[in-house]
Amino acid sequence: MTGANEETADGGATPPETTKQEKPSRFRWRSKDYSPEEMAEAKKAWRDAMPWDHPMSRGDKVLVFSTLGVIVLMLASMPFRPFLLASHPIALSAVTGSLSAIGAGAAFARIGQGELWLVVAAGVFGMIKFDWLFWLAGRRWGAKVVEMFAPGDVAKRVVSRIRSWPAWAMPLVVIAAALPGIPAPAVFAVAGLGGMGLVRFLIFDAIGAALITGLVAGLGYGVGQYAVDVVLMIDEYALWITLTLVVLVSFRAGYRGYKEDKEKKARAAGEAA
Template sequence: MRNHEPTSEDTDTAPTTRSAGERPEVDWSQIVPWEGKAQRGDKVLLGVIVGIVVLLLAALPLSPFLIAANPILLEFIRGSYAAIGAGAAFARIGEAPLWLVVVAGMVGMAKFDWLFWLCGRRWGAKVIKLFTPSPRAQALLAKLEHRPWLTRLAVIAGVLPGIPAAAVYALAGFARMRLGTFLVCNLISSGIMTGLIAWLGYSLGQHAVDVVIKIDDYALWISLALVVGIAVWSSRRSGAQRKRP
């Protein structure tokens, strides 16, 4: 019997097989927040957000030093609750004006939130789904979309723990909330939280300052632990991604 010679027709219709070591192609359309080809504005906005995240991570090891040396500066850089509490404690013993502690905390907590509003305004529902992959959270946000007063309340509550703030702020942009309205609600939110934490730190006073000074004694070791922890977490995450089929 004559062996069948493969023709060009056969090779065209034959199913392609992927070698064992070859990685599957990534469908970037499911990952990026925009639809179609990226425009210049998309690239700039994404680059700014990534750059801010990198800078905040780079500043993380400095936190143990700044929280004792200059907690108000740390408030402005990171907007962290610990920095606000430490700044208020220093204000109690006369080392800093309390109004500056509150203002720095408000600005530090709210300074980048408008970028997420802009993400929602520019990229729409897709970026909200990227921020909140949970179906329950997506259903809740969908209910807020056509209720402006509820959206404003959600923005004010966005600073509370457990609330997906980035998704709420993006929803505000997607729902066409005005930037001025968003900024007012956002500042009210950060002001309430900053005031509560500052009151707690001011009440503790010298006791809180003693804790902060104790942290300063071990600041170098705490910073080294943070750097090592970030490096280990990054290497494990990249290793897990490489192992995925």
């Protein structure tokens, strides 16, 4: 005799059949696929990640899209830089602030193909033209934006140390931000957060850019023809250099995503255990 209450041979009742739980779909594209608790948690995480503590205003939107536009412009110009290094080094330095373009322009000026003062002026302009956006972000949004511009632990420690310095040291820090390896956007945001005026900030920012531009231009001008030969060789192999850069960037991004996905799976397995 069969049934839900069927007894076994030893007199015990068979346990009720358990229904198999459906596995959640791997990808959930629609908002209705999420529970209200998940939606509330996602909104809270978004609010915590944003640097502003108030409803997003028109000024916030303009500043966000302007800053993103600068980042996209710099990234989009990377594949084209080897092609323009030999033909338009001054224009390239004015658009991107590239130190290699400044050095190339100075080398061409040494052999009579351009003016050295124009190379320096274009380099300074290219290095500082968008820096006021990061200063404004620090002035408008406060300390949280500094963490966005300095995501690494080392950069965060550097910025924290800078914030602890006296006010008279901030101009020196802004000047030093032109050096390679310094998280310049975070430094500029700290300057805005610390109350440095815009005109004063731009003056010291230009001084730092002029110092590093003058150094690089001086090296390029001193080397002269040898530097020009190197630039022309880069121009000759520009396509292969660009493809190599694209492959390296793609591989690095893919490997980073693979590591993050592997760590997430390991954490999920540990929590399940």
